[in-house]
Amino acid sequence: MSYKEHSDQDLVRLCLKTDERAARELVERFERPVFSLVYRMVRDRELAEDLTQEVFVRTFNNLQRYDRSYKFSSWLFKIAYNLTVDHLRKKQVKTISMHGSPDAVTPERQQATSLSLESDEESPDAMVEARELAGYLEDAIARLRPEYRTAILLRHVEGRPYEEISDIMGVPLGTVKTYIFRARRELRDLLEDRWDDGDEE
Amino acid sequence: MNTNHQERARHLQAEELEALAIPGDHRLPARSSAHAAECDRCRRDVEELQTLHVLLQALTPLQPVAGFTDRVMQRVRLPLPWRVRVLQAIRRHQVATAAAFAGAAAAVGVGLVWIARYPELTPVTVAAFLVQRSTALMWDGVMEVGRFVYGSGIVETAQGVAGQLTLVTAFVAVATVTLIGLASLRIMLSLMEVDPALVSSHWRLGRRVRG
Numbered sequence: 001m002s003y004k005e006h007s008d009q010d011l012v013r014l015c016l017k018t019d020e021r022a023a024r025e026l027v028e029r030f031e032r033p034v035f036s037l038v039y040r041m042v043r044d045r046e047l048a049e050d051l052t053q054e055v056f057v058r059t060f061n062n063l064q065r066y067d068r069s070y071k072f073s074s075w076l077f078k079i080a081y082n083l084t085v086d087h088l089r090k091k092q093v094k095t096i097s098m099h100g101s102p103d104a105v106t107p108e109r110q111q112a113t114s115l116s117l118e119s120d121e122e123s124p125d126a127m128v129e130a131r132e133l134a135g136y137l138e139d140a141i142a143r144l145r146p147e148y149r150t151a152i153l154l155r156h157v158e159g160r161p162y163e164e165i166s167d168i169m170g171v172p173l174g175t176v177k178t179y180i181f182r183a184r185r186e187l188r189d190l191l192e193d194r195w196d197d198g199d200e201e
Numbered sequence: 202m203n204t205n206h207q208e209r210a211r212h213l214q215a216e217e218l219e220a221l222a223i224p225g226d227h228r229l230p231a232r233s234s235a236h237a238a239e240c241d242r243c244r245r246d247v248e249e250l251q252t253l254h255v256l257l258q259a260l261t262p263l264q265p266v267a268g269f270t271d272r273v274m275q276r277v278r279l280p281l282p283w284r285v286r287v288l289q290a291i292r293r294h295q296v297a298t299a300a301a302f303a304g305a306a307a308a309v310g311v312g313l314v315w316i317a318r319y320p321e322l323t324p325v326t327v328a329a330f331l332v333q334r335s336t337a338l339m340w341d342g343v344m345e346v347g348r349f350v351y352g353s354g355i356v357e358t359a360q361g362v363a364g365q366l367t368l369v370t371a372f373v374a375v376a377t378v379t380l381i382g383l384a385s386l387r388i389m390l391s392l393m394e395v396d397p398a399l400v401s402s403h404w405r406l407g408r409r410v411r412g
Contacts, residue, residue, distance in 0.1 A: 018279045027270050027277075036263040049265045053273050060277040137256055156257035181215055184253060 008072040015063055027056055030073065034080050037153055041084045043142060051087060055080045070167070077160075077168045081150055088146055140190035147171075148183035155180050211236070213243045222250035329371075336374040 003011065003025040014022035034055055039048035059079055066075055141149055150169060154160045162180075166173045213221070217233045237243050281289070291298045316322050 015279055018281055018285070020274065020279065023277055023279055024270060024274055027273050031269060031273075032262050032264045035265045035269075036260075039263050045266075049269065052265060053269070053276065056273045057276045060279055064280050133256070134260060137260065152257070156254050157260055177215065184250065187253060188249060 009068060012063065012066060012068070012072055015060065023060055026072075030076055031056075033073075033158055034076060036157070037077070037150070038080055038084050040138070040141060040153055041088065041146060041149060047087075051083055052080070055083055058083070071164065074160075074164050074167050077154065077158075078170070081168055082170075085146060085150075136191060137187075140187050143190060144183055144186055148179050148186065151176055151179035152183035152187070212240065213237060213246065218243070218246050218250055221247045223254050332371050332375060335378070336371050339374055339378060 003021055006014070006022070006025070008026070008029075011022040011026050015026065031052065035048060035052045038051045038055070039045065042048050042051065055076065059076055066072070141153070144152070147169070151165055154165045154168065155162070160168070162173055162176050165180075166176045169176065171179075213233055213236060217229060220229045221233065221237055237247055316327055
């Protein structure tokens with residue numbers, strides 16, 4: 001049986017038996033969603049990679065403390081969320097544009113801190129339009145409060161249920177609902193021009 | 202009828218809007234769908250939420266640069282089973298381990314020589330003596346606690362009892378000591394955050410490592 005077919009829980013059990021292939025499979029399975037979340041929170045590729053790396057290191061170093069009645073992905077996202085929020089609080093990172101950090105003084109740094117967008121669209125026009133729309137959306141998400149941002153990304157991008165988001169963020173269910181409701185409203189307001197353009201079309 | 206009308210006239214709540222806008226296994230009351238079909242405001246809210254959901258879902262999943270997994274794996278230290286940790290410690294401190302084993306072997310050897318000096322001692326009498334001594338020691342310990350709690354009056358009585366130990370009471374004492382030992386081991390494992398279910402697999406892994 002390939003490691004890809006193992007459940008997260010099985011892989012954790014194997015990791016506790018010092019099986020490095022199982023650990024590698026878990027990293028490969030979750031590096032994209034964790035990195036996506038962290039990146040959209042801090043908006044700096046290098047920093048996001050460092051933080052994501054730290055998330056996995058902490059996860060595996062504390063694997064014996066992992067409560068198996070809890071979903072592994074929730075635990076991982078919880079560590080990612082706490083680490084990122086701690087970092088944002090310590091550094092008081094500003095909410096920045098997708099075009100790069102305001103602190104980036106050189107073109108190289110601007111490139112490193114900007115968000116690269118990809119699209120599978122075939123037509124160049126459609127690709128440009130998709131990139132543009134995705135850019136507006138990323139920009140709008142970046143303007144949300146970190147709590148709203150995390151909640152809406154976990155709900156709509158990762159497809160996590162409300163109860164799980166509540167566990168990950170360590171806040172009551174009602175608070176999660178409020179965060180998501182307000183985040184949607186703010187996104188709606190921030191994207192209003194684009195929204196109206198779309199309606200007119 | 203009037204209540205039904207009022208109920209249908211109520212605008213959809215956030216959960217209902219989401220259930221209509223986002224595909225999933227939500228169960229929605231028939232009145233919510235009926236209301237959405239009739240109410241422009243709610244239909245618009247559902248459409249907006251649908252659009253936002255589709256846009257957010259279409260966001261490109263970001264991925265770290267190539268080689269990220271390798272870098273993480275270089276830093277990850279997976280928890281080692283305690284058997285392996287013990288074997289590693291033995292390998293690291295070979296001289297100390299050898300000295301400890303030599304000391305233990307010498308103690309056993311001295312004990313055997315001492316026993317050999319008394320031909321009347323058989324393995325059964327030695328074992329009985331050891332059981333009786335350990336039981337008496339355990340009782341002494343209990344009595345010490347009793348002395349502390351109740352004063353010395355009770356101790357003489359208990360010593361009298363200890364002096365009249367039978368095979369049955371000795372067996373009970375050994376069983377008690379064993380149970381306490383097992384309970385202590387369980388507590389120790391939990392303190393070390395080792396899953397007891399994994400101990401047997403650790404043992405097998407340890408055997409493989411040794412082999």
